[in-house]
Amino acid sequence: MRAVIKFGGSCLTRPDDLRRAVAWAKALEPPVVLVVSALNGVTENLIHAAEGALHGGVDVSWLRARHLEAVETLEDAPRVKSRLEALFSELERCLLGIQYLADLSPRTRDRVMGFGEKLSAVILSEHLSACGLPTRMLSDSEAGIFTDARHGNASILDSASEAVVGIFTESVYYVVTGFIGRSPRGDLTTLGRGGSDYTASYLAAAFKCPLTLVKDVACVITADPKLVPQAVGIERLHYLDALELSHYGLKAVQEKSL
Numbered sequence: 001m002r003a004v005i006k007f008g009g010s011c012l013t014r015p016d017d018l019r020r021a022v023a024w025a026k027a028l029e030p031p032v033v034l035v036v037s038a039l040n041g042v043t044e045n046l047i048h049a050a051e052g053a054l055h056g057g058v059d060v061s062w063l064r065a066r067h068l069e070a071v072e073t074l075e076d077a078p079r080v081k082s083r084l085e086a087l088f089s090e091l092e093r094c095l096l097g098i099q100y101l102a103d104l105s106p107r108t109r110d111r112v113m114g115f116g117e118k119l120s121a122v123i124l125s126e127h128l129s130a131c132g133l134p135t136r137m138l139s140d141s142e143a144g145i146f147t148d149a150r151h152g153n154a155s156i157l158d159s160a161s162e163a164v165v166g167i168f169t170e171s172v173y174y175v176v177t178g179f180i181g182r183s184p185r186g187d188l189t190t191l192g193r194g195g196s197d198y199t200a201s202y203l204a205a206a207f208k209c210p211l212t213l214v215k216d217v218a219c220v221i222t223a224d225p226k227l228v229p230q231a232v233g234i235e236r237l238h239y240l241d242a243l244e245l246s247h248y249g250l251k252a253v254q255e256k257s258l
């Protein structure tokens with residue numbers, strides 16, 4: 001494996017973002033792994049949708065609108081849309097289950113939260129294929145992401161790295177869902193908020209290859225620029241300082257990823 005690149009949700013949202021992500025991939029010789037987060041705000045919306053279903057409301061129209069817009073420019077849009085529609089209707093069935101049983105367990109919540117990454121992986125892989133790049137999409141256990149059963153904050157098992165190396169054998173652009181894995185029971189798990197960084201760093205460590213995290217900021221900065229406009233970038237950061245900062249809530253890099 002030559003490289004693992006992770007795209008944050010804000011780097012996949014607008015048509016321009018997707019064009020940039022494709023250009024980024026194109027500049028690299030395969031095999032490479034492209035790990036994706038859910039589109040901006042989608043994980044949050046999915047959590048609200050699960051909680052809303054518990055109180056009686058099931059609606060996936062907002063999610064459909066957001067994701068269908070992202071594939072509008074593709075020539076083969078009908079085929080891509082049907083891939084996305086299959087995920088929307090699966091999500092809708094999950095929400096109806098929550099509504100019907102009036103029950104939202106951590107396991108079910110993970111199942112719902114995981115749709116964001118599956119949808120964005122379809123979107124990026126279709127954009128890559130449309131540019132003629134050989135692409136394979138892998139989700140959770142398909143990519144060897146086997147975890148413990150701690151729903152909502154699962155950890156990837158050490159033993160998973162052997163599986164990983166045996167899976168990624170072709171010379172293609174692999175698009176991998178960040179943030180989600182499978183428990184020993186076969187249930188979908190999530191790796192904690194911001195967990196796509198963790199998926200990406202896990203894979204890069206397994207392949208012993210370089211890792212790039214593509215974010216909406218160029219580097220770690222002294223404060224959230226939305227709150228502190230005069231915030232400045234930190235060019236170099238010691239590993240232990242980064243670890244300490246992420247432990248105390250630095251959003252740029254997830255603690256488990258470090």
Ligand code: ASP
Nearest residue numbers: 037043179193194195196
């Ligand atoms: N989509 C997930 C979240 O918002 C994972 C990630 O963004 O890395 O927490």
Ligand code: MG
Nearest residue numbers: 009037038043
């Ligand atoms: Mg996110």
